[in-house]
Amino acid sequence: MMNYWPWWLGSLALAAIAIGFWLLLRRPLGVSGSWANIVGWREARAVARAEAPLRVNATAMGDALLAATLAEFGEQATLQSLSGPGAGAKSPSKTISPPARAHWSVHLTFFAAMLVGGFIAATLNGTFALRFDLGPVYTQLFGSGWHSWLLLMFGGGLVGFGTQMAGGCTSGHGLSGCSRLVPASMLATAIFFATAVGVSFLAQVLAR
Amino acid sequence: MKKQSAVVQHLVYGLFGLALGFSLSRIGFASYSQVHHMFVFSDLRLLYTFAGAVVLTMIGFLVFAHGHSIPSKPFHPGTIPGSILFGVGWALTGSCPAIAIVQLGEGQLAAAFTLLGILFGVWAYRQVHAQFFHWDRGACE
Numbered sequence: 001m002m003n004y005w006p007w008w009l010g011s012l013a014l015a016a017i018a019i020g021f022w023l024l025l026r027r028p029l030g031v032s033g034s035w036a037n038i039v040g041w042r043e044a045r046a047v048a049r050a051e052a053p054l055r056v057n058a059t060a061m062g063d064a065l066l067a068a069t070l071a072e073f074g075e076q077a078t079l080q081s082l083s084g085p086g087a088g089a090k091s092p093s094k095t096i097s098p099p100a101r102a103h104w105s106v107h108l109t110f111f112a113a114m115l116v117g118g119f120i121a122a123t124l125n126g127t128f129a130l131r132f133d134l135g136p137v138y139t140q141l142f143g144s145g146w147h148s149w150l151l152l153m154f155g156g157g158l159v160g161f162g163t164q165m166a167g168g169c170t171s172g173h174g175l176s177g178c179s180r181l182v183p184a185s186m187l188a189t190a191i192f193f194a195t196a197v198g199v200s201f202l203a204q205v206l207a208r
Numbered sequence: 209m210k211k212q213s214a215v216v217q218h219l220v221y222g223l224f225g226l227a228l229g230f231s232l233s234r235i236g237f238a239s240y241s242q243v244h245h246m247f248v249f250s251d252l253r254l255l256y257t258f259a260g261a262v263v264l265t266m267i268g269f270l271v272f273a274h275g276h277s278i279p280s281k282p283f284h285p286g287t288i289p290g291s292i293l294f295g296v297g298w299a300l301t302g303s304c305p306a307i308a309i310v311q312l313g314e315g316q317l318a319a320a321f322t323l324l325g326i327l328f329g330v331w332a333y334r335q336v337h338a339q340f341f342h343w344d345r346g347a348c349e
Contacts, residue, residue, distance in 0.1 A: 004234060004235060004236040004242070004253070005231075005234045005235050005236075005257075006253075007253050007254075007256035007257040007260060008256075008260060010231065010234070010235035010254075010257035010260070010261070011256070011257050011258075011259075011260025011261040011263075011264055012260075012264060013227070013231040013234075013235070014231060014235075014257070014258075014261035014264075014265070015260075015261045015264030015265040015268055016227075017224060017227050017228055017231065018261070018265045018268070019265060019268035019269065019272060020224070021224055022269070022272075022273065022278070023272060024220055025220060025221075027279075028278060028279065029224075031304070031305045031306040032305045032330075034305075035305055035326065035327075035330045036330060036334075039327065039330045039331050039334065040334060102217055102221065103214060103217070105218075106214070106217045106218055106221050107221070109218045109221050109222050109225065110221040110222065110224065110225040111225065111309055112222075112225070113221070113222040113223070113224070113225025113226045113229065114225040114226075114228055114229035114232075114306060114309045114310055114313070115229060115309050115310070115312055115313040116225075116226060116229065116313060117225060117226040117227065117228060117229020117230040117231075117232075117233065117310070117313065118229040118230070118232070118233045118238060118309070118310035118311070118312070118313025118314045119229075119313040119314065119315075120226070120229075120230055121229070121230045121231075121233035121234050121313075121314070122233055122313070122314040122315060125233075125234070127314070128314060128315050129315050130315045130317060131315060131316060131317065131318075132317050132318055133316075133318060134240040134302060134311070134316055134318050134319070135239060135240050135241045135316075136241060137240055137241040137244045137245075138240040138241070138244075138302065141244070142300075148318070149318060149321045150321075151300060152300070152301050152318055152319075152321040152322045152325065153321045153322070153324055153325040153328075154300070154325060155296070155297045155298075155299075155300030155301035155303075155322065155325060156297065156301055156303065156308065156321065156322035156323065156324065156325020156326040156327075156328075156329065157297070157325040157326070157328050157329040157332070158293045158294065158296050158297030158300070158325075158329060159294055159297035159298060159301060159303060159304065159305060159308075159322070159325065159326050159329060160297075160305070160325060160326035160327065160328065160329020160330040160331075160332075160333065161290075161293055161297075161329035161330070161332055161333045162290045162291065162292070162293030162294030162295070162296075162297055162329070163290065163294050163304070163305055163330075164290070164329070164330050164333035164334070164337070165286040165289060165290025165293065165333055165337075166286060166287050166288075166289075166290030166291045166293075166294055167281050167282075167284070167286065167287065167290070168281055169294065169304050169305045169306075170304040170305075170306070171304075171305075171306060172281070173281065173291075174258070174262070175258075175261060175262060175265055176265070177280070177281055178262045179262045179263075179265035179266040179268075179269055180266070180269055180278065180280065181266075182280045182281055183283060184280075184281050184282055184283035184284075184287055185280075185281055187283065187287060187288070187291075188281075188287050188288075188290075188291040189291075191288060191291035191292060191295065192291040192292070192294045192295035192298065193295065194295065195291070195292050195294075195295025195296055195298075195299070196247050196295040196296070196298045196299040197247050197248070197249075197299075198295075198299075199247075199295065199296050199299035199300065200244055200247035200248050200299045201247075201248055203299065203300075204248060
């Protein structure tokens, strides 16, 4: 028999993780965002390469623009425009440099650590066992074997597609969003929870 | 914002991953049976766990993040249909994007199929979004 944490201990742990995540990393916890970062690693790499020169020299863009202006209009006109109204407009180049984003491999580390965390928890609890089913309730509702695996792949596809489309999941919308009363997050959480409740009751009726 | 070195980021994310995976497993969120009992309201423990976590996180943000602006997710045309699709998937697999990984760690090998599905779903949405949708997803980064 599994001995799970009482609800208050689980609440404390999840809240500590959500708040600690924000305190240390200054961004809200969100697992579906990590998925997007990992799956979109090519685009992330392209963006990082494009941003790299700006990181090295924040004024590089301003200098490049100035050089281009000199080449196009000559020194006289350029000096006039620099000393005229709008002079000092070079400063915006400082705001262009974006905050450092976590590399996609960091999110992969995050996922690998989650796997290890689950392994440690199950091992310490004495419940670790390699098995091909998801437990008695799943088997009763959806059966076992290859067709249940197909259903898992289909359901997983909906989870991946749906969370990307909704812009968040249980952690991003549900925990990080609802706790700050973000309207879109509260709506999303209410809808995905209500839908899951409806489908679960339906599955129970159909399996009878 | 402080600049963090790559090694420190791997370490910090790794520690949070460990804590999250461990906690989700000990809470029972990675058990299909437990999650199904929550959805049909035959066991409210997980529901209390989540509601309690939201309240405690709210208090924590009020205390520690006072005066900080934290990015909020915008409402857009994908919020409602996306949430419905996720809800169906959650009921069918017992898994939100983090859970399948924890299930696999617990030795539930069938979760590998869920993971494959999620991977494909995330990839497919990126293709569809780039071609057809024009709203800002505001996805967390």
